[in-house]
Amino acid sequence: MIDSTLPIKNTNKLFKERYERECLRVNGFMKWLMVAQWVVGIVFAVFYSPLTWIGNHYDIHVHIWAAVLIGGSLSSFAVLWLHWYPKSSYSRHVVAAVQMLWSAMFIHLTGGRFETHFHVFASLAILSIYRDWTILVTATLVVAVDHFIRGVFYPLSAFGILTESPYRWIEHALWVLFEVSFLAPGCKRLRNEIRELCERQTEIEQAKRTVDVKVEERTHDLVEVNRMLAQKTSEAETLALVAKYTGNAVAITDENANVEWVNEGFTRITEFALDEIKGSRLTQVQLGDKTCRQTLGKLEQAIKQKQGFNTEIIAHRKNNEPYWTAIELRPIVGADESVDRFITIQSDITSRVRAEQENRKLQQEIVDASRQAGMAEVATGVLHNVGNILNSVNVSASMIKKRFTHSALQNLEKAADLISQHQDSFGEFVQSDQGKKLPGYLITVSKALRNEQQSIDQEFHDLSKNVDHIKEIIAVQQTMAKSTGLHQELRAGDILSDVMTANKESLSNHYIHVTQDLEDPDLVFVSDKHRILQIMINLVRNAKDALLEAVVDRPEISLRSWRESDLVCFEVADNGIGIAPDKIDRIFQHGFTTKRHGHGFGLHSSANAATEVGGRLVVSSAGVGKGARFVLRIPIEPSKPTIGTPDKSNCHGVQETDFVTTGDTV
Amino acid sequence: MKARLIHLFAFIALTLIAAIGFINLTDYSTRPGASGIAPERLDLADLSDVSWDLERTAGDTPVLLFFYHPKCPCTAATVRVLERLLPRTKSPPAITAFAYCPQDESDEWIQSRTTETLSHLDNTRIVIDRGGELSARFGAMVSGHILLYGSDRRLSFSGGITPYRGHEGDSPGSIDLLHRINSPHHDCRTWAVFGCSIDAGREPEQ
Numbered sequence: 001m002i003d004s005t006l007p008i009k010n011t012n013k014l015f016k017e018r019y020e021r022e023c024l025r026v027n028g029f030m031k032w033l034m035v036a037q038w039v040v041g042i043v044f045a046v047f048y049s050p051l052t053w054i055g056n057h058y059d060i061h062v063h064i065w066a067a068v069l070i071g072g073s074l075s076s077f078a079v080l081w082l083h084w085y086p087k088s089s090y091s092r093h094v095v096a097a098v099q100m101l102w103s104a105m106f107i108h109l110t111g112g113r114f115e116t117h118f119h120v121f122a123s124l125a126i127l128s129i130y131r132d133w134t135i136l137v138t139a140t141l142v143v144a145v146d147h148f149i150r151g152v153f154y155p156l157s158a159f160g161i162l163t164e165s166p167y168r169w170i171e172h173a174l175w176v177l178f179e180v181s182f183l184a185p186g187c188k189r190l191r192n193e194i195r196e197l198c199e200r201q202t203e204i205e206q207a208k209r210t211v212d213v214k215v216e217e218r219t220h221d222l223v224e225v226n227r228m229l230a231q232k233t234s235e236a237e238t239l240a241l242v243a244k245y246t247g248n249a250v251a252i253t254d255e256n257a258n259v260e261w262v263n264e265g266f267t268r269i270t271e272f273a274l275d276e277i278k279g280s281r282l283t284q285v286q287l288g289d290k291t292c293r294q295t296l297g298k299l300e301q302a303i304k305q306k307q308g309f310n311t312e313i314i315a316h317r318k319n320n321e322p323y324w325t326a327i328e329l330r331p332i333v334g335a336d337e338s339v340d341r342f343i344t345i346q347s348d349i350t351s352r353v354r355a356e357q358e359n360r361k362l363q364q365e366i367v368d369a370s371r372q373a374g375m376a377e378v379a380t381g382v383l384h385n386v387g388n389i390l391n392s393v394n395v396s397a398s399m400i401k402k403r404f405t406h407s408a409l410q411n412l413e414k415a416a417d418l419i420s421q422h423q424d425s426f427g428e429f430v431q432s433d434q435g436k437k438l439p440g441y442l443i444t445v446s447k448a449l450r451n452e453q454q455s456i457d458q459e460f461h462d463l464s465k466n467v468d469h470i471k472e473i474i475a476v477q478q479t480m481a482k483s484t485g486l487h488q489e490l491r492a493g494d495i496l497s498d499v500m501t502a503n504k505e506s507l508s509n510h511y512i513h514v515t516q517d518l519e520d521p522d523l524v525f526v527s528d529k530h531r532i533l534q535i536m537i538n539l540v541r542n543a544k545d546a547l548l549e550a551v552v553d554r555p556e557i558s559l560r561s562w563r564e565s566d567l568v569c570f571e572v573a574d575n576g577i578g579i580a581p582d583k584i585d586r587i588f589q590h591g592f593t594t595k596r597h598g599h600g601f602g603l604h605s606s607a608n609a610a611t612e613v614g615g616r617l618v619v620s621s622a623g624v625g626k627g628a629r630f631v632l633r634i635p636i637e638p639s640k641p642t643i644g645t646p647d648k649s650n651c652h653g654v655q656e657t658d659f660v661t662t663g664d665t666v
Numbered sequence: 667m668k669a670r671l672i673h674l675f676a677f678i679a680l681t682l683i684a685a686i687g688f689i690n691l692t693d694y695s696t697r698p699g700a701s702g703i704a705p706e707r708l709d710l711a712d713l714s715d716v717s718w719d720l721e722r723t724a725g726d727t728p729v730l731l732f733f734y735h736p737k738c739p740c741t742a743a744t745v746r747v748l749e750r751l752l753p754r755t756k757s758p759p760a761i762t763a764f765a766y767c768p769q770d771e772s773d774e775w776i777q778s779r780t781t782e783t784l785s786h787l788d789n790t791r792i793v794i795d796r797g798g799e800l801s802a803r804f805g806a807m808v809s810g811h812i813l814l815y816g817s818d819r820r821l822s823f824s825g826g827i828t829p830y831r832g833h834e835g836d837s838p839g840s841i842d843l844l845h846r847i848n849s850p851h852h853d854c855r856t857w858a859v860f861g862c863s864i865d866a867g868r869e870p871e872q
Contacts, residue, residue: 048739048742048832049739049740049832050739051737051739052738052739052740052862053735053737053738053809053862053863054862054863054865055735055766055768055798055863055864055865056768056770056771058737061739062690062691062694063691063739063832065687066687066690066691069683069687070683070684070687070688070691072683073679073680073681073683073684073687074680074684076680077677077680077681077684080673080676080677080680081677084669084673101684101688104688107833108691108695108833111739111740111742111743111746111832111833111834113746113834114834114835150692153692
């Protein structure tokens with residue numbers, strides 16, 4: 001809502017300010033005028049009437065004192081008033097009155113020269129520069145009052161005669177009024193002109209304010225536009241840097257894939273400069289005999305359908321050199337929401353493709369090598385485990401051979417030969433002393449044969465079990481990759497018994513004392529028997545080898561079995577060579593061994609087997625020469641989770657290495 | 667408040683100074699000087715010791731005797747009035763200006779703007795009045811005193827021709843003088859004279 005009186009108020013305010021400023025300027029002039037008049041008055045007095053004479057005696061003329069005192073008081077009055085009340089409208093009237101009194105003063109001081117009377121009218125003109133006609137009235141009144149008073153009290157001084165008309169002062173005042181009648185309208189007109197100027201200025205300022213507001217709004221808009229332009233320019237510069245220095249080939253085409261612009265990367269990759277291919281169809285530029293026509297067709301189809309397309313294709317450089325390029329085609333939507341351009345970003349992927357090809361080839365080689373290594377590992381495991389059993393088989397076979405070699409059958413054959421020699425006289429022979437001993441001899445032989453038979457039966461039984469074990473090992477190894485194991489109910493006592501059976505001869509041959517300690521021989525658990533036997537037999541065999549290497553006085557192997565919560569534990573401990581602290585961490589690693597003729601496979605496969613049955617195999621040793629202790633912990637139920645926390649409750653000051661299920665660890 | 671009082675007192679003081687000054691100045695300007703008795707006929711005046719032959723010089727024209735003090739600033743106004751009157755006369759009178767000169771001063775003492783101006787007036791002669799003796803004989807005690815003797819050598823006018831002291835312009839005296847020069851009058855009229863005393867020893871009490 002615009003205040004309609006606002007321009008008027010502004011004009012009044014502006015006029016007041018300007019008029020006050022103008023009055024202050026005139027006031028300054030008037031101050032100097034007052035001082036100047038005072039000085040001039042004194043000069044006049046000094047010039048015209050410096051001395052008053054009586055004969056040859058003289059004195060300072062009254063005019064001198066009048067000029068100094070009256071003139072000084074008049075000018076001081078005006079100057080002080082203007083100084084103390086510069087903005088008061090009364091100040092102008094004071095100046096007018098004083099100025100007219102100065103006219104009277106000058107007339108006096110100059111001896112009433114006619115020319116000096118012009119000071120009255122000059123003063124009126126001077127006062128008119130205030131542009132205030134009212135002060136001219138004041139001036140006129142001062143003249144009138146002055147003449148009136150003089151006419152009354154000193155008529156001679158005013159009119160030169162004593163009996164002048166009482167209205168003569170009016171005539172003088174009228175002459176003044178005559179000039180005032182011209183000056184006053186002039187003053188008013190000048191004042192109105194100033195006011196009109198103020199009105200014009202107000203209008204101009206109002207218009208300027210309006211324009212300023214619009215300019216400010218436009219400036220604000222321009223600033224915003226400039227800011228956005230600067231931002232866009234910055235982005236464009238950034239994008240230009242990207243387009244210029246990127247290793248990718250960037251091309252911008254029209255809607256028909258005709259090249260409009262390419263970056264330096266494009267030239268670098270394709271060797272085509274912009275001038276050479278501008279306007280050419282992009283798909284034709286890089287076309288070559290090795291380019292896949294089918295992929296190219298799909299690319300053309302995407303261009304035709306104004307769709308984006310990503311592909312990898314063999315393109316050709318300018319020198320027809322083929323190279324692999326990854327093309328990213330993106331349509332650019334114009335202002336009319338239609339695709340009017342395409343941008344393609346291409347990268348030379350020849351090195352990557354070749355690397356991928358090499359990688360695939362290498363991977364195939366690794367797979368083949370892994371397969372071969374796996375087969376070798378399986379074979380090694382089979383041979384190792386079967387070898388351990390074969391030792392027992394060999395021992396059994398040796399025992400059987402030994403039995404047969406030293407069989408009591410020879411004694412029976414001797415008895416048979418003796419009977420055969422006395423076949424004809426067998427009765428007599430029987431009666432002889434030698435014959436009488438024959439029955440006893442036969443009985444003894446029979447008993448020996450019986451014992452021999454029983455021993456051989458036992459060996460055959462063990463041999464049969466070992467052969468079965470070999471068969472099962474082979475079967476297990478054959479199915480190791482996919483086998484989940486054959487779980488069955490097992491008794492801890494049977495496990496230790498089977499382990500002892502498998503190593504019995506070997507241990508007894510080396511006079512190794514074996515102690516068994518079963519907390520609960522009837523402790524039943526469900527697991528893969530053969531894997532557990534594989535582990536335990538391997539551990540006992542390693543213990544035997546450690547004892548043989550240590551050459552101790554009382555070689556001893558301790559087999560223990562106990563239950564911990566839902567675990568069944570088997571321990572194989574010896575007082576053999578032990579394990580050095582710096583080696584114990586690697587004891588389960590594949591290929592690591594402390595034995596002179598070892599392969600580093602036994603403990604590795606045992607640990608793997610323990611993991612496969614959900615258990616854990618840990619080792620501890622107090623050091624070299626202080627024996628070693630292996631503990632196999634197996635879940636009582638196969639569904640129990642894999643053990644993750646090693647039990648070191650029995651490892652007082654002994655370094656223990658844990659083997660847990662960590663796939664790649666082995 | 668204190669400042670306003672100071673302003674008020676200052677303005678009152680200045681106003682009083684100006685007012686009193688104007689009153690005194692006006693009073694001073696309007697106060698006429700003393701006059702003596704001039705000879706009614708020119709031939710009755712004792713001019714035996716005057717080297718200048720007044721009768722022979724004047725002929726039949728009126729004789730205007732102008733007594734002045736060369737240094738009196740107020741007399742300048744009388745001379746200017748006289749300057750303006752002479753062109754208006756039918757026949758200029760024979761003017762004799764008696765310039766007061768102290769006894770112990772040389773003749774150069776009378777040189778002044780007034781003397782200079784008078785010397786340029788037509789038909790005017792300046793006579794040095796040593797010690798104011800001649801002025802005394804003609805009863806002129808104040809500078810600017812004019813005596814007009816008609817063609818019949820009778821005193822027709824005696825007094826000043828300025829409205830008040832040191833103020834030029836038409837005055838009743840100047841107008842009367844002009845009339846008496848242009849048309850002889852048998853009576854004599856006296857007017858107030860404004861100016862410095864010609865000789866202190868002879869100035870009567872005011």
